[in-house]
Amino acid sequence: MNTAFADPGHAGPAGGGEEEARRKRDLDLLARASRTELEDLWNGLDDKPAHTRLRGPETGLVMVRGRIGGGGAPFNLGEATVSRASVQLADGAVGHAYRLGTDRRAAELAAIIDALARDDGRRAVIADRLLTPLAERLAAEAAGRAEETAATKVDFFTMVRGED
Amino acid sequence: MYVAVKGGEKAIANAHRLLADRRRGDRSLPGLTIAQIIAQLGLAVDRVMAEASLYDPSLAALALKQARGDMIEAIFLLRAYRTTLPRFGTSVPLETGRMQVERRVSATYKDLPGGQLLGPTFDYTHRLLDPDLLDETADVEAPARRAGETEAVMRVSDILDGEGLIEPDGEMPDDHVPGDLTREPMEFPMPRDLRLQALARGDEGFLLALGYSTQRGYGRTHPFVGEIRMGLVEVEFEVPELGLTLSLGEIRITECQMVNQFKGSAKAPPQFTRGYGLVFGQSERKAMSMSLVDRALRTSEFGEDVTAPAQDEEFVISHCDNVQATGFVEHLKLPHYVDFQAELDLVRRMRARHKPAEETTEHEEAAE
Numbered sequence: 001m002n003t004a005f006a007d008p009g010h011a012g013p014a015g016g017g018e019e020e021a022r023r024k025r026d027l028d029l030l031a032r033a034s035r036t037e038l039e040d041l042w043n044g045l046d047d048k049p050a051h052t053r054l055r056g057p058e059t060g061l062v063m064v065r066g067r068i069g070g071g072g073a074p075f076n077l078g079e080a081t082v083s084r085a086s087v088q089l090a091d092g093a094v095g096h097a098y099r100l101g102t103d104r105r106a107a108e109l110a111a112i113i114d115a116l117a118r119d120d121g122r123r124a125v126i127a128d129r130l131l132t133p134l135a136e137r138l139a140a141e142a143a144g145r146a147e148e149t150a151a152t153k154v155d156f157f158t159m160v161r162g163e164d
Numbered sequence: 165m166y167v168a169v170k171g172g173e174k175a176i177a178n179a180h181r182l183l184a185d186r187r188r189g190d191r192s193l194p195g196l197t198i199a200q201i202i203a204q205l206g207l208a209v210d211r212v213m214a215e216a217s218l219y220d221p222s223l224a225a226l227a228l229k230q231a232r233g234d235m236i237e238a239i240f241l242l243r244a245y246r247t248t249l250p251r252f253g254t255s256v257p258l259e260t261g262r263m264q265v266e267r268r269v270s271a272t273y274k275d276l277p278g279g280q281l282l283g284p285t286f287d288y289t290h291r292l293l294d295p296d297l298l299d300e301t302a303d304v305e306a307p308a309r310r311a312g313e314t315e316a317v318m319r320v321s322d323i324l325d326g327e328g329l330i331e332p333d334g335e336m337p338d339d340h341v342p343g344d345l346t347r348e349p350m351e352f353p354m355p356r357d358l359r360l361q362a363l364a365r366g367d368e369g370f371l372l373a374l375g376y377s378t379q380r381g382y383g384r385t386h387p388f389v390g391e392i393r394m395g396l397v398e399v400e401f402e403v404p405e406l407g408l409t410l411s412l413g414e415i416r417i418t419e420c421q422m423v424n425q426f427k428g429s430a431k432a433p434p435q436f437t438r439g440y441g442l443v444f445g446q447s448e449r450k451a452m453s454m455s456l457v458d459r460a461l462r463t464s465e466f467g468e469d470v471t472a473p474a475q476d477e478e479f480v481i482s483h484c485d486n487v488q489a490t491g492f493v494e495h496l497k498l499p500h501y502v503d504f505q506a507e508l509d510l511v512r513r514m515r516a517r518h519k520p521a522e523e524t525t526e527h528e529e530a531a532e
Contacts, residue, residue: 020407020408023406023408024408024409024410027406027408027410028410028411031410031411031412031413032413032414058250059249060249060250060251060252061218061246061249061250061251061252062251062252062253062254062255062399062401062412063251063253063254063255063344064219064255064258064399064415065254065255065256065257065258065342066257066258066260066360066364066417066442067257067258067260067333068333068334068335068336068356068357068360068440069321069332069333069334069421069438069440070260070261070319070321070333070419070421070440071261071319071321071333072332072333072334072335072336073334073335073336073340073342073357074257074342074357075342075356075357075358075360075361076254076342076343076344076345076346076357076361077258077360077361077364077417077442077444078213078214078217078218078219078361078364078365078444079217079218079219079246079251079346080218080219080220080255080399080412080415081218081219081220081223081249082252082401082412084252086405096403096405096406098252098401098403098410098412099412099413100219100220100399100412100413100414100415101220101222101413102220102222102223142264144309145264145266145396146264147309147310147311148307148308148309149265149266149267149281149283150281150309150310150311150312151307151308151309151310152267152281152282152283152284152308153279153280153281153282153310154279154280154281154282156274156275
């Protein structure tokens, strides 16, 4: 997980490019939220507006590309399952979601949450209850993996042969 | 010739029922869960994803369970499943340089930025069966941790590239659109991007044997492992309805940079050449084999003679897909009653014609 996810709770009101950047960061986080985390947020909301489905939820494929030699011309490595949804709330707000895997319910919930977050007041609640703890969980998991890997780093030492 | 015959429906239905029974096995044992397969047979799941060319651990685990652990059958099931899904598009190419590294070793440099990170490896184990694992309730120690390591894990190819000692990452002409084997029929000669797609989904055993053959002298390339890295990379996708590039999650991949002996010319000084391997999941053997074969298949590009099987593009690419291979090999067991009747008839007639000739010869010998 990248540092791009740090501190989603304090983005504050934003507009233009900042608004887009914030939305991207939120959507990237929502793609990593577990189904339970999404359900918990939804179930805990007092106000659950109805939504209509604009597209999906549906599962399909994304062809994942690599690069020759790591940084050269792209080639098709293989596909991955992706689920996506687009929804509209009664107030007109539209939400989208894309995530790896086949969990269509999770994709639909994430799209609803994205639509809810178009409203700054609702977004603050979503950030507090879901995005901030989620970012913390992901950062902790990444840090844990990094520390476990670091513990397997080889510390070379040279045997003194006493020739001089 | 194909002739329809009827019958066998009941036998087939009962055979499948029997298969389901044998798959489940002893009912006094708990049934395997998909979560258990993902957690405890992870490398089997990875191999199914790699060779099915579809990244989805849950579906790969389901396929393994359904196939009773038969890898190629599981790969076949996952390949069949993918044909039922629409394609949303193509990802932004993976940035393996930004990988969250879980293992990284180099055989060419001892001390390099990021260091030698062994990760969860079978290397240096003694290959002794562990009787502790007979007890499924036995506790396993938590991994050791070392905090405070933040050094970036630099690519070995970039280190060599800095001195101009190695050829650059493979480029294709600017107007080249990456080919897709799942959409267009194969043609030879095949550009390197398409070959890499074929190798990435190719059979591990086949590629291992071919890679080994190059080491034993059938198309030697003098390889060194510049670097192997395994870990998590983000899958990014441009979403047109948002005008944003989203990160859809992480996948685990293994990358191998093989450094091979030199190529130079009157105009260009000698440089190391390279083979590249990239595979879904944790699969070092496959990534290494792929990079050996990738380099071997570049023989013509370097003006070398194609003398060995691993250098023969059409041979390698046409036979590396285990689902295709198993389809054609295994079809032999299906009824060929009529074909065989025809051959029986033919061999009888040939023998009938052969007999008088044999007798004549014997008579002549006797006469002499």
